[in-house]
Amino acid sequence: ILECLDLSERRGNRVLQILPRHLRSECRERCCLALKALLELTDDSSMTKKMCSLTGSLVELLRDRDGEIVTMTVMVLSFIVLEKDMLIPSPIALQLAESLLPLFDHASSHLNPVQPMLRSFFLPFIQDNSQVQLVSILLFRTLVTLLMEKEKKALKQHVQQSLLPLFFHCQDKNRHVAE
Template sequence: MAVLLPDIMETLQDVNTDVKMKALVFLRNMMAHMKMEEASLIALQLAEKLLPLFDDESSQVRELSISLFKDVMKTVRERSKKKMKKTVQRVLLPLFIRMNDQIKSVAKVQ
């Protein structure tokens, strides 16, 4: 599965909403079944890929990407927290803006 990970993360940039949704669901399921050490390493890469999805035209993609980001944050281990801190600082403003999203489920997921 680790071999497919870069390709799946790249599909998050796809223009097709269905493709992005399937990739997000796959990544969520994959992260849930990984050991914490593996998930922590992937979390750093994945967090960067999720940020552009917070502004996606699809409310479902926005909601799922924000929810997955929240889950990813929980998997980061101590030694990776410093690296993740910079990403989180960059994400806080877009997340704050999303708290006022017109779609209640997107605003609520935070």
């Protein structure tokens, strides 16, 4: 469906008006489709700037239990944060930082290592979470480096809270997470 959509700026504006409703949908497929459409729209810089209005809804999706939804959400948020001409308002940046912190340990937080039978059953879930973990750490790093000085002071507490969990990930099995 996405390949057939005309996501030019004129039609993209209309799509951006419709997508927030689908981001809040209880239906996983609708939410995934909305996120995929947003990822498609990030190819256009003007559309990415307009997505800033969706950051509140996207930050809420970071709490979802579905690894694919969280991964796509972090990717969309990364594109929004990386947009050079746009600043995310301080309150939203703080909410984003708070929501990213729990994702640093996302890969191991859902399984007890004592349960090997469950471990093999949940292996695909663990791999999704490893990607969530990596992308969230990268987004947090980008967010911290792009904020203005006064915003950094407000974010200081969240950065300090993240240092110890990040330190423990220096020895992570996933080389990219360890870096």
